[in-house]
Amino acid sequence: MTKPIQMKELSVSQRHPAIELRNLVKRYGNHAAVDDVSLSVEAGVFVTLLGPSGCGKSTLLRSIAGFATPTSGSIVVDGRDITHELAYRRPVSMVFQDYALFPHMTVRQNIAFGCEMQGQAQVAIDERCRQMLALIHLPDVGDRYPAQLSGGQQQRVALARALAPDPVSLLLDEPLGALDLKLRRQMQRELKHIQRQTGKTFVFVTHDQEEAMSMSDRIAVMREGRIEQIGKPKEIYRNPATAFVAGFIGDANMVGARVVEAGSETLLLEVAGLRWPVPAARVTAPAMPAAGASVMIVIRPEDMRVSGRSGEEDLVLTARLKDRTFLGGRVRLDLCAEDGTALIAEARQQVFEQIAEVVELRCASSDVAIVPAASDH
Amino acid sequence: MKRLSGTALPIWFWLFVVYLFLPLFVMAAMGFRDSKFIAFPIHDWTTAWYRSVLADEEILSALWISLQAALYSTVIAVAIGLPMSFVVARTRGLLRGLMIAAIVLPAFLPVVVSAIAIRMFLGNLGLETGIAAISFGHAISSVPFVVIMLLTRLNAMSENMADAARNLGADDLIVLFRIVLPFLAPALFGAIMFCLLLSFEDFVRSFFLGGNKPTFPVLLYAKLRFGFDPGLAAISTIVLIASTALGLYAERHIRRRKLGR
Numbered sequence: 261m262t263k264p265i266q267m268k269e270l271s272v273s274q275r276h277p278a279i280e281l282r283n284l285v286k287r288y289g290n291h292a293a294v295d296d297v298s299l300s301v302e303a304g305v306f307v308t309l310l311g312p313s314g315c316g317k318s319t320l321l322r323s324i325a326g327f328a329t330p331t332s333g334s335i336v337v338d339g340r341d342i343t344h345e346l347a348y349r350r351p352v353s354m355v356f357q358d359y360a361l362f363p364h365m366t367v368r369q370n371i372a373f374g375c376e377m378q379g380q381a382q383v384a385i386d387e388r389c390r391q392m393l394a395l396i397h398l399p400d401v402g403d404r405y406p407a408q409l410s411g412g413q414q415q416r417v418a419l420a421r422a423l424a425p426d427p428v429s430l431l432l433d434e435p436l437g438a439l440d441l442k443l444r445r446q447m448q449r450e451l452k453h454i455q456r457q458t459g460k461t462f463v464f465v466t467h468d469q470e471e472a473m474s475m476s477d478r479i480a481v482m483r484e485g486r487i488e489q490i491g492k493p494k495e496i497y498r499n500p501a502t503a504f505v506a507g508f509i510g511d512a513n514m515v516g517a518r519v520v521e522a523g524s525e526t527l528l529l530e531v532a533g534l535r536w537p538v539p540a541a542r543v544t545a546p547a548m549p550a551a552g553a554s555v556m557i558v559i560r561p562e563d564m565r566v567s568g569r570s571g572e573e574d575l576v577l578t579a580r581l582k583d584r585t586f587l588g589g590r591v592r593l594d595l596c597a598e599d600g601t602a603l604i605a606e607a608r609q610q611v612f613e614q615i616a617e618v619v620e621l622r623c624a625s626s627d628v629a630i631v632p633a634a635s636d637h
Numbered sequence: 638m639k640r641l642s643g644t645a646l647p648i649w650f651w652l653f654v655v656y657l658f659l660p661l662f663v664m665a666a667m668g669f670r671d672s673k674f675i676a677f678p679i680h681d682w683t684t685a686w687y688r689s690v691l692a693d694e695e696i697l698s699a700l701w702i703s704l705q706a707a708l709y710s711t712v713i714a715v716a717i718g719l720p721m722s723f724v725v726a727r728t729r730g731l732l733r734g735l736m737i738a739a740i741v742l743p744a745f746l747p748v749v750v751s752a753i754a755i756r757m758f759l760g761n762l763g764l765e766t767g768i769a770a771i772s773f774g775h776a777i778s779s780v781p782f783v784v785i786m787l788l789t790r791l792n793a794m795s796e797n798m799a800d801a802a803r804n805l806g807a808d809d810l811i812v813l814f815r816i817v818l819p820f821l822a823p824a825l826f827g828a829i830m831f832c833l834l835l836s837f838e839d840f841v842r843s844f845f846l847g848g849n850k851p852t853f854p855v856l857l858y859a860k861l862r863f864g865f866d867p868g869l870a871a872i873s874t875i876v877l878i879a880s881t882a883l884g885l886y887a888e889r890h891i892r893r894r895k896l897g898r
Contacts, residue, residue, distance in 0.1 A: 327800050347803045354804045360797035364819045373815075377806030425805060 276339035278303040278429050278461035279324065279352075284333035286319050286485075293319040294330070295485030301429070301463065301478075306455050308464045308472040311482035312508070317465045320482070321431050324463065325354045338428045348377075353422035357434040359414050361406040367393075367417050368402035374425030392420035395454060412443045419454065429461040436471065448475050469509050473497070481505045497560075499544035503631050506558040513559040513603050515577065516633060519549045527630065531557065532599065536575050537625065544629040554633035563627040564605035566593065566619055574622040579603050581617055595619070661877065668871030686871040696872055699856035703837050705768055706852060710775035711832040717776065718783030718828070725784065726791040737788075744781040751778065752845040759846070767848035774846045775836040782835065783828045790824035823890075830887035834880055 279301040286294040294316045301307050309317040322328040324335055326347030334343040342350050353374070362370050368389050375385045393399045396416035406414055415435060422430055436444045452475050455462045466472055472479050473493045480490040489501040500506035503514060520535060521528035527538045527549075540548065549555050557575070579595035587606075595603040605621055671681035690696055725736045743751060755774045756766070764770050802816045818825070843852040851859060853876065860869055
């Protein structure tokens, strides 16, 4: 139904990253909202800035758009330094959380606005509007006003309006935040689909880690103005660099431990009074901890085994069952370790039937991630 | 209580409506009385009064003065109030409260006091009484209404809307003329209508600030001192109908825009 959308030639974009941030700092008084962020986004990639509210992700996005002036550092878009370029001359488009559609203009006038500002011919603008309306699967709403559309439809129109002037990159500031869960899931798939279809670089901001995981090619986890880790969703989930990342992405058990011996192949840990060897490759932090250092063992709930075979190398934790939640085919168990650490595990329903009040949890050393205990900067 | 609200309250309501409108109907009817004196019942009917006042040079001239003052004062009030509303809209916290108080307070001053103050002030500036003085006087009293009406609309504007336009390539002038002003249009229209009516119907300021040519309300007052006649009722009725029609049109216009958008 939709024709392929014509885009600028990619030759320029292939040579440069679509967006490059170099040591970007944005201070408000003494507070650094963005604190020395460097980031390079390849053309055509869906990258998500993920973090709790106040972590600087929106400020970062607004700096790229030109609504916030960086204190220092530079912003390069498509090979061009735009750090001091006025907002209306930047080749990036933004989709706002509240959509910010122009209520006094029809949908078509909204979508045409960017092309009009570029001085395109009316014929070209009309054709572009038609393409965009087809792209968002709303070919018949061109003459309506935004107030006559549902929230989800307004969201799509905002997307079409941002894409219409053919920007180098699309900046999306929590665009799905106002939608209910079902619509949100649907729009996540559709956004991803539109991103693939147009081949545009998307910089997406969200605090919802599930959303980030399901949509992104790359996730940059932000905290207190800095990028804590950047990588593919699976990498970040399996190999978190810090305890913060491990806790923010998905559910995680955090078990405190001390390094007894730090070898090049194996790390010998002391956990709950017992010694436990872990392959050095499972140290997912950038730096190898020294002997005597405090670390966190990150274990995903699905890697916690409540029963079954016990391997030689397994970590065994004794815990008391506190609560159980049925999740359809699986059961989520909330437990409490002897030292008071809260633990979660998942078990198959059949296994669950036989669970006692006090259980032994097992975890293979190849399934854990070792991160520094102190996660402050 | 239930029976009270079922019958007594509506009766109370409609009684008051009658009280509001009856004098107006009596006035309108008096204009058709074929006699020089105001009295009931009306035995002989005529349209002569209505015809004569529409040919009365003195009345037409006063209407023209009032119309000019209304137009000038509205232009001045909007020119002052529009930028003021922008400033208040982007201010937050305590300062915003202070700004709104500073703008609104003059509207609560006794009209006579502010009229005298304005007369003295304009006199010191060397401005003679007359249309200019009336226009400035009316503008001063209209500004609070302009600012408050525009502010209500501005508060409903997404903070991101101007940024969205900028992001799509619009410079500040285009943002103002293509985004902000069209968005404000319904409130702006309402404010203009309100200013026009406020100025046109004003007596006290016009009385203190006017020169030898009276505005329409001032002329009516002057004529009243020589006693009622059906001509006064006739011209009052005409003005009443004209301003009501204008008010209703403005109201409808604003409401239709809000629905459509």
